[in-house]
Amino acid sequence: MIYSPYYNVLVVFIALIGIITLISLLAIFLGPKKENQAKKEAYECGIPSPHTAQQKLSVKFYLVAILFILFDIEVIFLYLWALNFQELGWFGIIEIFLFLGILLVGYLYILQTKALDWES
Amino acid sequence: MIMTVTLTILCLLLILCFVTTSIIPTPVGACASLIGGFLLLSFIYGFLGAHFAAVIQIIVYAGAIMVVFVFVVMLLNVPTQDLPKVKISLADILSILLSIPVLILVSIKILNWQAPMIDSQNVEMKDIARKMFIDYLWPFELISFLLLTALVAAITVAHKNKGSRYMLKEGSDHGR
Amino acid sequence: MTIIFSIIVFAMVLIVGFHVAPLMTWVERRQCAFIQRRVGPNRVGIFGFTLFGLGQPIADAVKLLFKEDGNPSYVQPFFYFIAPLIPSVTGLAALMVIPFGAQDTFFGTVFSPQVLSVGAGFLLFFAMSSMSVYGVTLAGWSSNNKYSLLGGLRASAQMISYELGMGLSLIPIVLIYQTLDLQQIVYAQSHSYLFGFLPDWGIFRAPVSFFIFLITIFAETNRLPFDLAEGEAELIAGFLVEYGGMRWSLFFLGEYAMMFAFSGLISCLFLGGYSLPYLTHESLIHIVQPILGSFGSIAVFLIEFATLIVKMSIIMLIFVQVRFTVPRFRYDQLMKLGWVTILPLALINLFVTALVLGYSSFK
Structure with missing residues (x-):
């Protein structure tokens, strides 16, 4: 049998999901079940709610998430470079500084347009 | 096995x-x-x-x-009532199930597909890095431009227009 | 044989991981009390033995287990059920990447006490913390409660903003040690000395990284001063508001497990991991071997396990100490800190480290 360390990962995940699900089910079955209408309402400071979470949300969340993707990809490339730092020498440093420089222009653009200012 | x-x-x-x-x-x-x-x-x-x-x-x-x-x-x-209703009929399920053997037959007979040997060659991250920074340097630098373009596009799409922006600047100097 | 050892180490780490949450609640309450010049819980006891109030977490756990599991209508059932599972599973899985002892020959088989030693090393940590964002988001959304949704979105936006700082701040460590494998990083830290007398720990080689990483993991685990998402006075209880009983405490199990896992990562990367300061693994074996024979490697493994747990506990105490010392950040201050302060600081740290290493290793 060819050994792969991902067997460990699979076993760990299945075991953990099993245990935590067991705890959840235990909690559901061990507690009393006394239902009344007030408990079923959404907890919103006592104001009768229309039972939907619809509200106007800021578009900044979307922007934060997109910018996170872009910088996350950059971080991944930086990890690849950092692993081979000694091998790639000065040439590698110049390459990566060029890469970071272009993204730094993007970062300065974010700061300048105040795209991430949470004033609301 | x-x-x-x-x-x-x-x-x-x-x-x-x-x-x-x-x-x-x-x-x-x-x-x-x-x-x-x-x-x-x-x-x-x-x-x-x-x-x-x-x-x-x-x-x-x-x-x-x-x-x-x-x-x-x-x-x-979107509230659940407004989502489009999906109805799966028997015809849909039958067509999905029938397409699988057709796909397998076509790939084996026409495209000469053979089941690959499961040969897990461990690819070290250092080798990937070496290849990327030495052989594929030019695409790597182009990726940075791609990311920059995506960044500018995202900000342009999500930015408020100057007209409708709430002018809370004065007086909202949060505890400096 | 390797499988049996793996299962034993997995069981040990799992037991430790499940006991972290109750112990941490006790530590928090006692330490909070001592900081505030009072005593804290010390009444709960078993048959009259109150051991510093350690009966309190047991009583709390039993109470939470028997509490009624809330069943608010209008929640999305599937996501309401799985949302508490995600932080717990990812937090405990992150704990499995940490090496708890050096690679050694235990009864004839070479074994490394690290449950998950994949090719990507500690990048698995970032994978787990990326997945734990979904726990918060889905909990907030599935509760079908305006404040819960807002709290969940804000908490997840905060978590992803600081994940960038976290990733960037650890790149100098990879530059220095040239590997992602935690076992090798701890080995490198224990086997060389800086300036002749300091152990070659990451904290002496990359102090700014340590500082930035420490700050970002406070934000990742939603701990004060970044706990706007679950703060008592903000947005009711944030994304957790519709959860009660054990499902609520599963979120905290996940949070404490993630905190413990991050403490483990800090110990391995910056504080020398399982190794004692001036003793290497080989010298320990040398000392213990004449006394215990072939059980020497097991004894050394237990010593190293205990050392790592002690180091992790010190970092957890820092977590608790900061919680009761510093006031909470407001949300826009928090996001500004993440994007405008931490990100450039980490990048400058990276530049400087790369240049310094470049000058010193290849002229």
Whole structure:
């Protein structure tokens, strides 16, 4: 049998999901079940709610998430470079500084347009 | 032997996840099954020896890109009544089931496809890095331009117009 | 044989991981009390033995288990059920990447006490923390409660903003040690000395990284001063408001497990991991071997396990100390800190480290 360390990962995940699900089910079955209408309402400071979470949300969340993707990809490339730092020498440093420089222009653009200012 | 069985089970679960993505009517459910599919895909990459791809699949794809999808779905927050109704008829299910043997026959007979040997060659991350920074340097630098373009596009799309922006600047000097 | 050892180490780590949450609640309450010049819980006891109030977490756990599991209508059932599972599973899984002892020959088989030693090393940590964002987001959304949704989105936006700082701040460590494998990083830290007398720990080689990483993990685990998402006075209880009983405490199990896992990562990367300061693994074996024979490797493994747990506990105490010392950040201050302060600081740290290493290793 060819050994792969991902067997460990699979076993760990299945075991953990099993245990935590067991705890959840235990909690559901061990507690009393006394239902009344007030408990079923959404907890919103006592104001009768229309039972939907619809509200106007800021578009900044979307922007934060997109910018996170872009910088996350950059971080991944930086990890690849950092692993081979000694091998790639000065040439590698110049390459990566060029890469970071272009993204730094993007970062300065974010700061300048105040795209991430949470004033609301 | 165990590897074959594990990979087969993972692939079947993967197909199930992606089929669920297409069928499930609620958008968050579709996103969740897509995330589950990516997790399984990352396991498959790991078993085949592509350690870097496995980890990147979770960090970038399931952990960043799907977060954007989930955020957008939650920001739009379409109430369940307004979602389009999906009705799967018997004809749909039969056609899906019949297409699988046709696909297999076509690939074996016409495209000469053979079941690959499951040969997990461990690809070290250092080798990937070496190849990328020495052989594929030019595409790598171009990627930075791609990311810059995406950044500018995202900000342009999501930016408030100057006219409708709430002018809270004066007086909202938060505790400086 | 390797499988049996793996299962034993997995069981040990799992037991430790499950006991972290109750112990941490006790530590928090006692330490909070001492900081505030009072005594804290010391009444709960078993048959009259109150051991510094350690009966309190047991009583709390039993109470939470028998509490009624809330069943608010209008929640999305599937996501309401799985949302508490995600932080717990990812937090405990992140704990499995940490090496708890050096690679050694235990009864004839070479074994490394690290449950998950994949090719990507500690990048698995970032994978787990990326997935834990979904726990918060889905909990907030599935509760079908306006404030819960807002709290969940804000908490997840905060978590992803600081994940960038976290990733960037650890790149100098990879530059210095040239590997992602935690076992090798701890080995490198224990086997060389800086300036002749200091152990070659990451904290002496990359102090700014340590500082930035420490700050970002406070934000990742939603701990004060970044706990706007679960703060008592903000947005009711944030994304957790519709959860009660054990499902609520599963979120905290996940949070404490993630905190413990991050403490483990800090110990391995910056504080020398399982190794004692001036003793290497080989010298320990040398000392213990004549007394215990072939059980020497097991004894050394237990010593190293205990050392790592002690180091992790010190970092957890820092977590608790900061919680009761510093006031909470407001949300826009928090996001501004993440994007405008931490990100450039980490990048400058990276530049400087790369240049310094470049000058010193290849002229």
